[in-house]
Amino acid sequence: MAEATNRDDPQTWANPETGPYWHAAAGGKLLLKHCTACDQAHWYPRHFCPHCGSDRTEWRESQGRGKVYTFTVMRRPAPRVIGYVTLDEGISIFTNIVDCDPDSLQIGQRVQARMAEQADGTFLPVFAPD
Amino acid sequence: MTAYIAGAFEHPTRKAVDKTIAQLHAESAMGALADAGLSISDVDGFFCGNDMPGVGAFAIVDYLNLKLRHIDTTDTGGCSYMIHVAHAAQAIAAGKCNVALITLGGRPRAEGMATGTAVRAGHHAQPDLPFEAPFGNVIAGSYAMVAKRHMHDFGTTPEQLAWIKVAASHHAQHNSNAVLRDVVTVEDVVNSPLVADPLHRLDCCVISDGGGALVVTRPEIAKTLNRPLVKVRGMGEAMKGQNGGKVALSYSAIASAGPRAFAEAGLTPADIKYASIYDSFTITVLMQLEDLGFCEKGAGGRFVQDGNLISGTGRLPFNTDGGGLCNNHPNNRGGMTKIIEAVRQLRGEAHPAVQVPSCDLALASGIGGSLGMRHGGSVVILERE
Numbered sequence: 451m452a453e454a455t456n457r458d459d460p461q462t463w464a465n466p467e468t469g470p471y472w473h474a475a476a477g478g479k480l481l482l483k484h485c486t487a488c489d490q491a492h493w494y495p496r497h498f499c500p501h502c503g504s505d506r507t508e509w510r511e512s513q514g515r516g517k518v519y520t521f522t523v524m525r526r527p528a529p530r531v532i533g534y535v536t537l538d539e540g541i542s543i544f545t546n547i548v549d550c551d552p553d554s555l556q557i558g559q560r561v562q563a564r565m566a567e568q569a570d571g572t573f574l575p576v577f578a579p580d
Numbered sequence: 581m582t583a584y585i586a587g588a589f590e591h592p593t594r595k596a597v598d599k600t601i602a603q604l605h606a607e608s609a610m611g612a613l614a615d616a617g618l619s620i621s622d623v624d625g626f627f628c629g630n631d632m633p634g635v636g637a638f639a640i641v642d643y644l645n646l647k648l649r650h651i652d653t654t655d656t657g658g659c660s661y662m663i664h665v666a667h668a669a670q671a672i673a674a675g676k677c678n679v680a681l682i683t684l685g686g687r688p689r690a691e692g693m694a695t696g697t698a699v700r701a702g703h704h705a706q707p708d709l710p711f712e713a714p715f716g717n718v719i720a721g722s723y724a725m726v727a728k729r730h731m732h733d734f735g736t737t738p739e740q741l742a743w744i745k746v747a748a749s750h751h752a753q754h755n756s757n758a759v760l761r762d763v764v765t766v767e768d769v770v771n772s773p774l775v776a777d778p779l780h781r782l783d784c785c786v787i788s789d790g791g792g793a794l795v796v797t798r799p800e801i802a803k804t805l806n807r808p809l810v811k812v813r814g815m816g817e818a819m820k821g822q823n824g825g826k827v828a829l830s831y832s833a834i835a836s837a838g839p840r841a842f843a844e845a846g847l848t849p850a851d852i853k854y855a856s857i858y859d860s861f862t863i864t865v866l867m868q869l870e871d872l873g874f875c876e877k878g879a880g881g882r883f884v885q886d887g888n889l890i891s892g893t894g895r896l897p898f899n900t901d902g903g904g905l906c907n908n909h910p911n912n913r914g915g916m917t918k919i920i921e922a923v924r925q926l927r928g929e930a931h932p933a934v935q936v937p938s939c940d941l942a943l944a945s946g947i948g949g950s951l952g953m954r955h956g957g958s959v960v961i962l963e964r965e
Contacts, residue, residue: 455710462710472710493825494711500824520732520829520952522724523777524716526697532721534827541825544953546715552777557732568714 454571462572467497470509475573478565482539484510491539512539514563514575523552535561535577549578583669583680584802585810585962587616587795588923590901590916594759594908596687596789602643604685604791605632609644612793617805618679623795625650625677627664629657631686631791631911640683650677656819656956657948659858661794661915663958666815668796678798685791686911695787695912696720697775712953720784720861722952724776727863729829731778733878738778740881741862742769745782745905747889748859752902754931759786760906769862783862785904785914792916794923808927813941814845814961821954830878832947833957834871841943841959842873849873852961853939854925855896856918858946859903868945869896872959891934900925900934915946919960926964940964 457463462472474481483495487504491512499507519542521533531547547555548566561577568574589611596604605628613619626648632640636653650671654663661682668680688695696719702709730736746766752758769782802809816837842848849872857865866880874896875883883896891897901907901921904914922942924930930939942962949955 461704465710467707468710491825493822494708496707501826519827520725520729522721522728522779523774524697524718524721525774530716532715532717533725534829536827542822542827543825544712544715544717544822557729570714572710572714574711574714 468495471495472572475565480512480514480563480565480575481509482512483507491541493541493543512537516561516577518547518555518557518559518561520557521547521555531555543575545574546576547578548576555579581673581799583672583796583798583812585665585794585812585923586797586802586805586807587612587618587793588920589615590792590908590920591685591790591910592757593790594757594788595689597690599687601631601633601685601687602640604687604789605640605683606644608685608791608793609681609683612681612795616795616797616807618795620644620646622679623681624648625668625671625680627652627654627668627680627682629653629655629660629684629913631684631913650680656958658860658913659915659946659948659956659958660913661919662944662946662960663817665794665796665812665919665960666817666958669812669815672796672798678801680796682794682796683791684793684910684913684916686913687789688912689787689789693787696784717953718776719950720776720779722950723861723863724779725952726829726867727778730863730866733830734881736866736881738770738780739766740885741783741866742766743885743887744859744862744865744889745769747884747887747894748899748903748905750890751900751934752906754933755902755907758902758907759788760902779861779863785860785909786906787912788908788910790908790910792910792920794916794919809965810923810926811963811965812960813963814841814847815959816841816844817956817958819954819956829952832867832871832951833955834868834945834947834959837957837959838872838945841961845961847941847961851941852896852943854900854922854936854942855898856922856942856944857898858914858918859899859905860909860914860947862905864947864951865898867951868947872943872945891936897934897936900930913948915944915948915958918944918946922962926962
C-alpha cells in the first residue's frame with residue numbers, strides 16, 4: 451500500500467502542474483482542465499492541452515455525470531470494479547465503479563462521481579450508478 | 581537495401597532457478613550467434629530492452645564486453661523486439677553496423693512474480709500515476725476492459741476468444757519445451773476461473789523464464805553463412821494511449837503500425853502464409869488480427885472460431901510453437917519468441933506437424949505495455965529468399 455501523501459508531496463498536493471486538482475478534490479470538487487484554444491477538456495490534467503498543444507488551459511469544475519465506457523471485475527482479495535467512465539464533457543476517465551452489483555453493471559449505464567479518499571490520502575472521483 | 585535475420589535462438593528453459601538474468605541473456609546471445617555461424621567478436625550493434633538490470637545497456641554491454649558502433653535500448657515492453665529488428669535493419673542499411681545482436685532474458689517464474697494480477701508500482705514521477713494507481717489496476721484488468729468493450733461493440737463472445745487458446749494448444753502439444761502441452765477445448769477455457777471479467781485463466785499467457793536472441797546482418801554477410809536467407813521486408817511501429825481522455829479501446833497501435841509494414845513490404849494480409857501474433861491474452865490476438873487487416877474491424881471473433889488459426893486446417897496458421905498462451909512468454913515479453921517462430925517457419929525448421937508448406941512470407945506482430953491504458957505496437961514482415 452502506498453504511503454499516505456502529505457501536503458508537501460511534489461507529485462500531488464504540491465505538484466506545480468496539478469496541485470489545484472488535488473486541493474479541490476479534498477474539498478469534494480472534481481476539476482477538469484479545459485483548453486480555451488480548442489475548446490476541449492482533457493484528463494488527466496496537464497499544463498499543455500494534449501489535443502492541440504496550447505498552454506491556454508484553465509480549471510473548470512465538473513458535475514461528474516457520465517456513463518460507463520467499459521469495466522472489469524477483479525475478484526481477489528474482494529470484488530472491485532475498475533473501468534473508464536465517459537463524462538458528459540466528452541472525455542473518459544479511469545476510475546473505480548462503486549456501490550453497485552458488479553454482475554449487473556452495464557456499459558452505457560449512467561453514473562455519478564463522488565470524491566473518495568484513497569489509501570494514500572489523496573482524493574479521486576469514483577462513480578456509482580444513478 | 582535491407583537486412584537479414586541470420587541467427588535465432590529460444591532459450592530452452594522455462595523455469596530458470598539455476599541461472600541469473602545476465603546468464604540468460606548471454607546464453608541466448610551465444611545460441612543465436614552459433615545458429616548464425618558468427619561469433620561475439622563480430623557483433624558491432626546491440627539492441628536490448630529494460631529487462632537487463634541497471635540503467636540502459638551499461639551492465640549487459642560490459643558483461644558481454646561488446647565493442648559497438650551502434651546501440652539501441654528502445655523499450656516498448658514485449659513488442660520491443662520487432663522494433664529492434666526494424667531498427668537493426670535500418671542501422672545496417674545506413675551503414676552504421678554490420679552484425680546486430682538482440683537479446684532478452686529474465687526469470688519471473690523462478691522469482692514468483694504474479695505478472696497479470698499483482699499491482700505494479702510504476703515510477704513515482706509518472707504524471708498519470710497519482711490519478712490511476714489508487715484504483716488498483718493490474719495487467720489482466722487492463723486487457724479485460726478492452727475485451728469487455730469489444731464484446732459490447734461487436735458481439736464478440738467468450739467462446740470465440742477461447743478458440744485462440746484452443747488453436748495455440750493444438751500447436752503446443754508438439755513442443756517438448758512448452759509450459760502447457762495439453763490440447764484444450766473451448767469448454768475448458770470458458771470454465772476456467774475468471775481472472776478479470778471477461779478473461780478466464782486460460783485466456784492468459786503463461787509466466788515463464790528464459791529468453792532468446794536474434795542476429796541481424798547485412799546481405800553480404802548473410803549470403804556467406806550456411807543458413808536460409810530470411811529478409812526483413814516491412815516494418816511498422818506505433819504507440820497509443822488515452823488520447824487526452826478521448827479513450828477508444830476498439831483498436832490498438834497495430835492499426836497504425838500494421839498498414840505501414842504492409843505498405844513498405846508491398847504486400848497485403850492475403851500474402852501472409854504464417855503469422856506470429858502476440859498472445860499475452862486471447863483478446864490481444866483478436867485485436868491484432870483485425871488491426872492488421874486479416875479481417876474487418878469487429879469480425880475477429882468469427883475469424884478465429886472453429887480452428888481457423890490451426891496449422892494445416894485453418895486459413896491463418898498462428899503461433900505454431902504454442903505461443904505465449906501455451907509455450908513460452910519469457911520474462912513477460914513475448915515479442916522475441918514471436919519472431920523466432922516466424923524465422924523457423926520461413927527456414928522450414930518448425931515442427932513437422934505444424935510446418936506451413938512453402939512458407940515464404942511471414943509476419944510477427946506485437947503489443948507491449950497495457951492495452952487498456954498505454955501501449956506500443958510493432959510489426960515486421962519477413963521473407964524467405
